[in-house]
Amino acid sequence: MALITGAGSGIGRAVARELGAAGWTLVLAGRRPEALERTRAEIEADRVLCVGADVSDADDVERLFAAAADFDPRLDLLFNNAGTFGPGGIPFDELPLSAWQKVVGTNLTGAFLCAQAAFRRMKAQDPRGGRIINNGSVSAHVPRPSSAPYTATKHGLTGLTRSISLDGRPYRIACGQIDIGNAATDMTDRMARGVPQADGRLAAEPVMDVADVARTVRHMAELPLEANVQFATVLATAMPFIGRG
Numbered sequence: 646m647a648l649i650t651g652a653g654s655g656i657g658r659a660v661a662r663e664l665g666a667a668g669w670t671l672v673l674a675g676r677r678p679e680a681l682e683r684t685r686a687e688i689e690a691d692r693v694l695c696v697g698a699d700v701s702d703a704d705d706v707e708r709l710f711a712a713a714a715d716f717d718p719r720l721d722l723l724f725n726n727a728g729t730f731g732p733g734g735i736p737f738d739e740l741p742l743s744a745w746q747k748v749v750g751t752n753l754t755g756a757f758l759c760a761q762a763a764f765r766r767m768k769a770q771d772p773r774g775g776r777i778i779n780n781g782s783v784s785a786h787v788p789r790p791s792s793a794p795y796t797a798t799k800h801g802l803t804g805l806t807r808s809i810s811l812d813g814r815p816y817r818i819a820c821g822q823i824d825i826g827n828a829a830t831d832m833t834d835r836m837a838r839g840v841p842q843a844d845g846r847l848a849a850e851p852v853m854d855v856a857d858v859a860r861t862v863r864h865m866a867e868l869p870l871e872a873n874v875q876f877a878t879v880l881a882t883a884m885p886f887i888g889r890g
Contacts, residue, residue, distance in 0.1 A: 646717040651727030653680030655830035663859035665690035700755030723763035752798035774817025784824035825878030
């Protein structure tokens with residue numbers, strides 16, 4: 646069974662479609678139950694459970710994993726995908742603390758809470774083990790202008806990935822990270838209209854098919870636990886990433 650957070654749209658929905666087509670049992674989590682149901686309607690899978698949950702809330706995460714355990718006693722994969730860009734275009738010195746806390750709560754604390762819950766399940770189940778894939782970003786390598794909360798959380802997620810990889814070794818728990826750049830989703834519609842560049846210009850950026858990301862996640866997910874893609878970077882070939890840092 647695979648549990649996907651942020652499954653109501655974008656990358657989460659694309660990965661759910663890909664894994665469903667491959668025969669995985671799925672638990673779909675997200676803040677908007679109606680969006681999860683739309684994802685379910687697009688999936689070719691016999692066993693799908695939708696659970697409304699806010700990953701930044703520890704009680705919600707506990708309830709989510711309890712529901713998943715009732716649905717299927719074995720957890721093979723957590724795709725830690727839920728995330729938010731936060732407010733854009735706000736100068737660093739004017740960024741409200743509340744905006745910082747919201748992004749950190751979802752992108753980093755939420756990823757920690759879900760990974761910890763998955764780790765406990767994978768450590769306790771028989772046979773032991775499983776895989777956690779964290780959704781990072783190319784911002785885990787270099788920032789965009791006015792993106793301090795998002796960039797900081799994605800750098801933090803890389804540290805979390807490395808720590809889980811090390812701490813999971815005795816229990817056959819593999820952990821990897823996929824860093825994505827400009828996958829075409831509702832969240833990246835703005836790329837076609839123009840986004841701020843490091844030199845102050847607004848410029849449109851190329852995007853790639855989100856299905857290419859989903860296929861990469863599936864490849865990572867279906868490796869034997871003796872093998873792991875530690876970090877994968879998948880991006881639109883011509884986007885301004887190489888040369889940006």
